[in-house]
Amino acid sequence: MERKYILAINPGSTSTKVALYKNKEKVTTKKIEHNTEELEKFEKITEQYQYRLDMILNWLEKENIKTKELRAVVGRGGLLRSMPGGTYLVTDKMIDDLKIGIQGEHASNLGGIIAKGIGDKEGIKSFIVDPVAVDEFEEVARVSGMPDIKRKSLVHALNIKAVSHRAAKELKKDLSEINLVVAHLGGGISIAPVRKGRIIDVNNANEMGPFSPERAGGLPVGDLVKMCYSGEYTYKEIKKKLKGKGGLVAYLGTNDAKEVVDKIENGDNKAKLVFEAMGYQIGKEIGQMSVALNGDVDKIVITGGLAHAKMLTDYIEDMVKFIAPVTVYRGEDELEALNEGALRVLEGEEKEKIYEEEVNIND
Known part of the structure; x- marks a missing residue:
């Protein structure tokens, strides 16, 4: 089965926006609404991982898209350590920082976690792009x-x-x-x-x-x-x-x-x-x-x-x-921006960045 789609994921406080792209073409998109009462059952935002993941997978199934058709997954970056901009491979260390909320809890922290969950299952790359933690100040x-x-x-x-x-x-x-x-x-x-x-x-x-x-x-x-x-x-x-x-x-x-x-x-x-x-x-x-x-x-x-x-x-x-x-x-269009960031790496325009190499782990 041909791997031809990029899945972009943008978690918000009460919804998760998702889109499928074939190169730069948006194939389909959805704003998945989340019931406030359901979300209140989770003590921490990152505990919503399986709940939101299942809803994304259900959406893909309804769209008749199999995860085996995914070329890469890209999620909204969260409150990580201060870092330069770019497209980052989601690594285990990044996941650790997202889970503990190294700079705070935010729904966007789930972006990289969900992307890696789907990517690892299929043996494909997962990315985040220009997260809210970008700091390039002189x-x-x-x-x-x-x-x-x-x-x-x-x-x-x-x-x-x-x-x-x-x-x-x-x-x-x-x-x-x-x-x-x-x-x-x-x-x-x-x-x-x-x-x-x-x-x-x-x-x-x-x-x-x-x-x-x-x-x-x-x-x-x-x-x-x-x-x-x-x-x-x-x-x-x-x-x-x-x-x-x-x-x-x-x-x-x-x-x-x-x-x-x-x-x-x-x-x-x-x-x-x-x-x-x-x-x-x-x-x-x-x-x-x-x-x-x-x-x-x-x-x-x-x-x-x-x-x-x-x-x-x-x-x-x-x-x-x-x-x-x-x-x-x-x-x-944040989903389009996520897709473009992943494409720049997949098409060789840019080199993927590694979180551990770009941030001060001792901060």
Whole structure:
């Protein structure tokens, strides 16, 4: 039986997204929903392994696909040790770290575990691609201004790397030859200078940079400290104001960009001001990150779910097009990005990375 498919697996908190690819062609896809009551039976996320695996195997059976037809399996990478980006072979040491939650518990930790479970059964390779633990910061970017606090790499690495490869192909160059500024615009906003394929800096989307549909972004720190000590808010309430009830939600009562655009088109001047302010902050951050590349920028890439709002991307493009040409890739497809990462290794474009060789095991 011919091994012709790549199975991509992206576990989320209450669902597992799966897709089958034949080379770059998506053959079929499914969002497998998980019953909350079922999930609550498991004390740790990684204990959901067999439950989620069985549901994936049942889906394959319904699609009349046998695991013997799989060429490789690729899963979403989880909270591993800090590591460079790339496509990684899932190894036993990686599985150990995913199971113990070396940097925390997250549904994405199951991606590599499930991929290896299926891959080992069939004697084929299992991979993860550009996990959330990607850290390629230069040391100068880690210094915050207060020794007690270190700037951290928290970045939408999977999508940023995927669109970086796409931009390089459009420029007819290798990713290692170009510099990009990539703005991932979603529920959180990550804006990163990508130097020759490496994400050398980024705003921490939870705490810094532009405000987003639900996050407050960088704030005047003195006023924030006063608010924290005013006695009016609990720690939990402040955290919620920063992430969950910040940004568009705080100003306009919605996190839906389409709804905001509708308000603007109906003459809502407040909505227009707030939406433009978000674009203004994004544009400023892109400018800042271009400076991290000494102004040597081949292309600016705008991507993510918010990029569907042409009103927003046009505003940003008008601000930053003097720096470099701007390309907009609207939306994101994490499953496609996983497949592309696996294909780059299987087709010899890239060498697979080995976890133990790329991370500090003694951390």
